[in-house]
Amino acid sequence: MCDICLNFRQRICVGNSPLTYDNTCKYVAENYPADFARWLLASDTSDIEVLKTELNLEPIRADSLTFLQISNQILHLEFQTSPKSTPPLDFRMLDYYTRLKRQYWCDIEQVLIFLQATSSKIVFNTQYVDRKTRHEYRVIRLWEEDPTPLLANPALLPLATLARTDSPQDLLEQVAAAVDMIEERDERQNISACVQVLAGLRFPKNLVRQLFREEIMQESVIYQDILQKGLQQGEERGKKQEALELIVRQLTRRFGAIEAEVQQQIRTLSITQLEELAEALLDFSNPSDLVNYLVNISPPQLNPED
Secondary structure (H helix, E strand, C coil), X not given: CCHHHCCEEEEECCCCCXXXXXXXXXXXXHHCHHHHHHHHHCCCCCCEEEEECCCCCCCCCCCEEEEEEECCEEXXXXXXXXXXXXXXXXXXXXHHHHHHHHHXXXXXXXXXXXXXXXXXHHHHCCEEEECCEEEECEEEEHHHXXXXXXXXXXXXXXXXXXXXXXXXXXXXXXXXXXXXXXXXXXXXXXXXXXXXHHHCCCCCHHHHHHHCCHHHHHCCHHHHHHHHHHHHHHHHHHXXXXXXXXXXXXXXXXXXXXXXXXXXXHHCCCHHHHHHHHHHHHHXXXXXXXXXXXXXXXXXXXXXXX
Protein backbone atom coordinates (compact mmCIF):
# COMPACT_ATOMS: atom_id res chain seq x y z
CA MET A 1 0.00 0.00 0.00
CA CYS A 2 1.35 3.45 -0.89
CA ASP A 3 2.08 6.02 1.83
CA ILE A 4 -0.74 8.26 0.63
CA CYS A 5 -3.30 5.63 1.66
CA LEU A 6 -2.15 5.18 5.24
CA ASN A 7 -3.69 8.18 6.95
CA PHE A 8 -7.37 8.93 6.53
CA ARG A 9 -9.38 11.88 7.73
CA GLN A 10 -12.97 12.44 6.84
CA ARG A 11 -14.32 15.89 6.27
CA ILE A 12 -18.08 15.77 5.94
CA CYS A 13 -20.46 18.40 4.68
CA VAL A 14 -23.98 17.27 3.88
CA GLY A 15 -26.88 19.06 2.26
CA ASN A 16 -30.51 18.31 3.11
CA SER A 17 -32.65 17.45 0.11
CA PRO A 18 -34.43 15.12 0.11
CA LEU A 19 -34.19 14.78 3.86
CA THR A 20 -34.49 11.04 4.45
CA TYR A 21 -32.09 9.91 1.73
CA ASP A 22 -29.66 12.66 2.61
CA ASN A 23 -29.50 11.84 6.31
CA THR A 24 -29.17 8.14 5.56
CA CYS A 25 -26.15 8.66 3.32
CA LYS A 26 -24.75 11.09 5.87
CA TYR A 27 -25.18 8.58 8.68
CA VAL A 28 -23.44 5.67 6.97
CA ALA A 29 -20.64 7.87 5.62
CA GLU A 30 -19.95 9.37 9.04
CA ASN A 31 -20.16 6.14 10.99
CA TYR A 32 -18.46 3.80 8.52
CA PRO A 33 -15.86 5.90 6.64
CA ALA A 34 -13.33 3.04 6.52
CA ASP A 35 -15.87 0.81 4.79
CA PHE A 36 -16.52 3.44 2.14
CA ALA A 37 -12.79 3.95 1.66
CA ARG A 38 -12.35 0.20 1.25
CA TRP A 39 -15.14 0.03 -1.31
CA LEU A 40 -14.22 3.08 -3.36
CA LEU A 41 -10.44 3.14 -3.03
CA ALA A 42 -9.60 -0.52 -2.36
CA SER A 43 -7.72 0.78 0.66
CA ASP A 44 -7.93 -0.79 4.11
CA THR A 45 -7.29 1.42 7.13
CA SER A 46 -8.86 2.20 10.49
CA ASP A 47 -6.90 5.42 11.01
CA ILE A 48 -9.85 7.72 10.37
CA GLU A 49 -10.84 10.90 12.12
CA VAL A 50 -14.39 12.06 11.42
CA LEU A 51 -14.68 15.83 11.23
CA LYS A 52 -17.74 17.89 10.40
CA THR A 53 -16.77 20.97 8.52
CA GLU A 54 -18.02 23.27 5.81
CA LEU A 55 -16.27 24.88 2.91
CA ASN A 56 -15.68 28.54 3.65
CA LEU A 57 -17.71 29.56 0.62
CA GLU A 58 -21.03 28.12 1.74
CA PRO A 59 -23.84 27.69 1.03
CA ILE A 60 -23.38 24.74 -1.30
CA ARG A 61 -26.08 22.17 -1.72
CA ALA A 62 -26.41 18.53 -2.69
CA ASP A 63 -28.16 15.46 -1.44
CA SER A 64 -25.09 14.33 0.48
CA LEU A 65 -21.45 15.45 0.38
CA THR A 66 -18.57 13.62 2.03
CA PHE A 67 -14.92 14.62 1.99
CA LEU A 68 -12.27 12.03 2.86
CA GLN A 69 -8.77 13.32 3.39
CA ILE A 70 -6.09 10.74 2.67
CA SER A 71 -2.75 12.19 3.66
CA ASN A 72 -2.20 14.75 0.91
CA GLN A 73 -5.32 13.80 -1.06
CA ILE A 74 -9.04 14.48 -0.64
CA LEU A 75 -11.77 12.17 -1.85
CA HIS A 76 -14.96 14.09 -2.55
CA LEU A 77 -17.89 11.69 -2.42
CA GLU A 78 -21.33 12.93 -3.42
CA PHE A 79 -24.65 11.07 -3.40
CA GLN A 80 -27.48 12.21 -5.68
CA THR A 81 -31.04 10.92 -5.93
CA SER A 82 -31.81 13.02 -9.00
CA PRO A 83 -29.69 14.25 -11.93
CA LYS A 84 -31.58 17.54 -11.94
CA SER A 85 -29.64 20.36 -10.36
CA THR A 86 -29.28 24.14 -10.48
CA PRO A 87 -26.56 24.83 -11.39
CA PRO A 88 -25.91 21.62 -13.38
CA LEU A 89 -24.05 18.81 -11.64
CA ASP A 90 -21.01 18.94 -13.92
CA PHE A 91 -20.47 22.61 -13.12
CA ARG A 92 -21.11 21.97 -9.44
CA MET A 93 -18.40 19.31 -9.40
CA LEU A 94 -15.99 21.83 -10.90
CA ASP A 95 -17.07 24.41 -8.35
CA TYR A 96 -16.53 22.01 -5.44
CA TYR A 97 -13.16 21.11 -6.88
CA THR A 98 -11.94 24.70 -7.05
CA ARG A 99 -13.24 25.45 -3.55
CA LEU A 100 -11.53 22.39 -2.11
CA LYS A 101 -8.34 23.12 -4.02
CA ARG A 102 -8.24 26.70 -2.82
CA GLN A 103 -8.82 25.69 0.80
CA TYR A 104 -6.65 22.55 1.07
CA TRP A 105 -4.34 22.76 -1.97
CA CYS A 106 -3.89 19.02 -2.45
CA ASP A 107 -4.89 16.29 -4.90
CA ILE A 108 -8.65 15.82 -5.16
CA GLU A 109 -10.52 12.72 -6.33
CA GLN A 110 -14.25 13.18 -6.96
CA VAL A 111 -16.89 10.45 -7.08
CA LEU A 112 -20.51 11.22 -7.90
CA ILE A 113 -22.89 8.38 -6.92
CA PHE A 114 -26.39 8.30 -8.38
CA LEU A 115 -28.82 6.34 -6.21
CA GLN A 116 -31.95 6.08 -8.32
CA ALA A 117 -32.11 4.51 -11.78
CA THR A 118 -32.76 6.93 -14.61
CA SER A 119 -32.14 7.16 -18.34
CA SER A 120 -31.13 10.81 -18.11
CA LYS A 121 -28.01 11.61 -20.12
CA ILE A 122 -26.71 13.56 -17.14
CA VAL A 123 -25.84 10.40 -15.20
CA PHE A 124 -23.54 9.28 -18.01
CA ASN A 125 -21.62 12.53 -18.06
CA THR A 126 -18.22 12.41 -16.38
CA GLN A 127 -16.83 15.83 -17.15
CA TYR A 128 -17.50 19.54 -17.35
CA VAL A 129 -16.50 21.16 -20.63
CA ASP A 130 -16.58 24.88 -21.41
CA ARG A 131 -14.36 26.23 -24.18
CA LYS A 132 -10.82 25.69 -22.85
CA THR A 133 -11.94 24.33 -19.48
CA ARG A 134 -12.26 20.58 -18.97
CA HIS A 135 -12.83 18.95 -15.59
CA GLU A 136 -13.29 15.21 -15.08
CA TYR A 137 -14.79 13.24 -12.21
CA ARG A 138 -15.85 9.64 -11.56
CA VAL A 139 -19.49 8.56 -11.74
CA ILE A 140 -21.12 5.51 -10.15
CA ARG A 141 -24.64 4.48 -11.14
CA LEU A 142 -25.69 2.18 -8.32
CA TRP A 143 -28.21 0.30 -10.44
CA GLU A 144 -25.26 -0.92 -12.56
CA GLU A 145 -23.08 -1.95 -9.61
CA ASP A 146 -22.44 -5.56 -8.62
CA PRO A 147 -24.29 -6.09 -5.30
CA THR A 148 -21.83 -8.73 -4.03
CA PRO A 149 -19.30 -6.39 -2.31
CA LEU A 150 -22.16 -4.30 -0.94
CA LEU A 151 -23.94 -7.34 0.52
CA ALA A 152 -20.70 -8.45 2.18
CA ASN A 153 -20.36 -5.26 4.21
CA PRO A 154 -23.01 -4.23 6.78
CA ALA A 155 -22.21 -0.54 6.27
CA LEU A 156 -23.00 -0.81 2.56
CA LEU A 157 -26.21 -2.81 2.87
CA PRO A 158 -28.37 0.32 2.39
CA LEU A 159 -26.70 0.86 -1.00
CA ALA A 160 -27.04 -2.82 -1.89
CA THR A 161 -30.81 -2.38 -2.16
CA LEU A 162 -30.22 -0.18 -5.21
CA ALA A 163 -27.60 -2.34 -6.95
CA ARG A 164 -27.81 -4.35 -10.18
CA THR A 165 -30.16 -7.33 -10.17
CA ASP A 166 -32.50 -9.33 -12.39
CA SER A 167 -34.72 -10.01 -9.38
CA PRO A 168 -35.13 -6.94 -7.17
CA GLN A 169 -37.24 -8.74 -4.56
CA ASP A 170 -34.65 -11.50 -4.18
CA LEU A 171 -32.00 -8.82 -3.69
CA LEU A 172 -34.05 -7.10 -1.00
CA GLU A 173 -34.53 -10.44 0.74
CA GLN A 174 -30.76 -11.00 0.68
CA VAL A 175 -30.26 -7.57 2.24
CA ALA A 176 -32.85 -8.34 4.93
CA ALA A 177 -31.09 -11.63 5.72
CA ALA A 178 -27.74 -9.86 5.96
CA VAL A 179 -29.22 -7.26 8.31
CA ASP A 180 -30.58 -10.02 10.56
CA MET A 181 -27.05 -11.44 10.82
CA ILE A 182 -25.64 -8.25 12.37
CA GLU A 183 -24.90 -9.29 15.95
CA GLU A 184 -24.79 -5.94 17.75
CA ARG A 185 -28.37 -4.80 18.42
CA ASP A 186 -27.93 -1.03 18.02
CA GLU A 187 -25.98 -1.45 14.82
CA ARG A 188 -28.60 -3.83 13.48
CA GLN A 189 -31.35 -1.29 14.24
CA ASN A 190 -29.52 1.59 12.60
CA ILE A 191 -28.48 -0.31 9.48
CA SER A 192 -32.00 -1.68 9.16
CA ALA A 193 -33.39 1.85 9.28
CA CYS A 194 -30.94 3.02 6.63
CA VAL A 195 -31.80 0.05 4.43
CA GLN A 196 -35.51 0.78 4.69
CA VAL A 197 -35.05 4.46 3.83
CA LEU A 198 -32.98 3.87 0.69
CA ALA A 199 -35.06 0.85 -0.32
CA GLY A 200 -37.93 3.29 -0.65
CA LEU A 201 -36.29 4.61 -3.80
CA ARG A 202 -36.87 1.27 -5.50
CA PHE A 203 -39.44 -0.84 -3.67
CA PRO A 204 -43.06 -0.35 -2.63
CA LYS A 205 -43.59 0.35 1.06
CA ASN A 206 -45.63 -2.78 1.66
CA LEU A 207 -42.78 -5.02 0.49
CA VAL A 208 -40.26 -3.21 2.68
CA ARG A 209 -42.61 -3.57 5.68
CA GLN A 210 -43.01 -7.28 5.02
CA LEU A 211 -39.27 -7.86 5.25
CA PHE A 212 -38.35 -5.39 7.99
CA ARG A 213 -40.00 -4.69 11.32
CA GLU A 214 -41.13 -1.07 11.57
CA GLU A 215 -40.55 -0.88 15.32
CA ILE A 216 -36.86 -1.65 14.79
CA MET A 217 -36.58 1.35 12.48
CA GLN A 218 -38.37 3.65 14.91
CA GLU A 219 -35.97 2.69 17.72
CA SER A 220 -32.89 3.48 15.61
CA VAL A 221 -30.63 6.51 15.90
CA ILE A 222 -30.99 7.37 12.23
CA TYR A 223 -34.78 7.39 12.42
CA GLN A 224 -34.72 9.79 15.36
CA ASP A 225 -32.12 11.87 13.54
CA ILE A 226 -34.37 12.12 10.49
CA LEU A 227 -37.24 13.39 12.63
CA GLN A 228 -35.05 15.91 14.45
CA LYS A 229 -33.36 17.18 11.28
CA GLY A 230 -36.75 17.47 9.64
CA LEU A 231 -37.97 19.78 12.38
CA GLN A 232 -34.79 21.86 12.34
CA GLN A 233 -34.65 22.17 8.56
CA GLY A 234 -38.35 22.95 8.37
CA GLU A 235 -37.76 25.82 10.78
CA GLU A 236 -34.80 27.06 8.72
CA ARG A 237 -36.79 26.95 5.49
CA GLY A 238 -39.60 28.84 7.22
CA LYS A 239 -37.21 31.54 8.44
CA LYS A 240 -35.67 31.98 5.01
CA GLN A 241 -39.06 32.16 3.32
CA GLU A 242 -40.20 34.83 5.75
CA ALA A 243 -37.02 36.82 5.14
CA LEU A 244 -37.42 36.53 1.36
CA GLU A 245 -41.04 37.67 1.43
CA LEU A 246 -40.20 40.64 3.67
CA ILE A 247 -37.30 41.82 1.47
CA VAL A 248 -39.28 41.46 -1.77
CA ARG A 249 -42.16 43.46 -0.22
CA GLN A 250 -39.77 46.19 0.90
CA LEU A 251 -38.06 46.40 -2.48
CA THR A 252 -41.35 46.37 -4.39
CA ARG A 253 -42.72 49.13 -2.21
CA ARG A 254 -39.66 51.31 -2.83
CA PHE A 255 -38.87 50.59 -6.48
CA GLY A 256 -41.91 48.85 -7.95
CA ALA A 257 -41.80 45.44 -9.61
CA ILE A 258 -38.46 43.63 -9.27
CA GLU A 259 -37.14 41.79 -12.32
CA ALA A 260 -37.47 38.00 -12.16
CA GLU A 261 -33.72 37.53 -12.66
CA VAL A 262 -32.96 39.79 -9.70
CA GLN A 263 -35.52 37.98 -7.54
CA GLN A 264 -33.84 34.68 -8.42
CA GLN A 265 -30.48 36.08 -7.32
CA ILE A 266 -32.01 37.08 -4.02
CA ARG A 267 -33.46 33.59 -3.51
CA THR A 268 -29.97 32.08 -3.73
CA LEU A 269 -28.77 34.07 -0.72
CA SER A 270 -28.32 32.47 2.67
CA ILE A 271 -30.30 33.65 5.69
CA THR A 272 -27.27 35.65 6.88
CA GLN A 273 -26.92 37.33 3.48
CA LEU A 274 -30.65 38.13 3.45
CA GLU A 275 -30.32 39.77 6.83
CA GLU A 276 -27.40 41.84 5.53
CA LEU A 277 -29.42 42.81 2.45
CA ALA A 278 -32.35 43.88 4.63
CA GLU A 279 -30.05 46.41 6.31
CA ALA A 280 -28.28 47.49 3.13
CA LEU A 281 -31.46 48.19 1.17
CA LEU A 282 -32.26 51.05 3.55
CA ASP A 283 -29.47 52.98 1.80
CA PHE A 284 -30.53 52.10 -1.76
CA SER A 285 -31.69 55.05 -3.88
CA ASN A 286 -32.70 53.19 -7.04
CA PRO A 287 -32.91 49.64 -8.47
CA SER A 288 -29.35 49.82 -9.80
CA ASP A 289 -28.09 49.99 -6.21
CA LEU A 290 -29.68 46.60 -5.61
CA VAL A 291 -28.19 45.14 -8.79
CA ASN A 292 -24.72 46.43 -7.90
CA TYR A 293 -25.04 45.08 -4.37
CA LEU A 294 -25.87 41.59 -5.63
CA VAL A 295 -23.03 41.67 -8.16
CA ASN A 296 -20.55 42.59 -5.46
CA ILE A 297 -21.46 39.66 -3.22
CA SER A 298 -18.40 37.50 -3.66
CA PRO A 299 -18.20 34.68 -4.48
CA PRO A 300 -21.49 34.04 -6.34
CA GLN A 301 -23.68 31.65 -4.41
CA LEU A 302 -25.04 28.36 -5.74
CA ASN A 303 -28.79 27.92 -5.99
CA PRO A 304 -30.29 25.25 -3.71
CA GLU A 305 -32.08 22.36 -5.35
CA ASP A 306 -35.86 22.49 -5.36
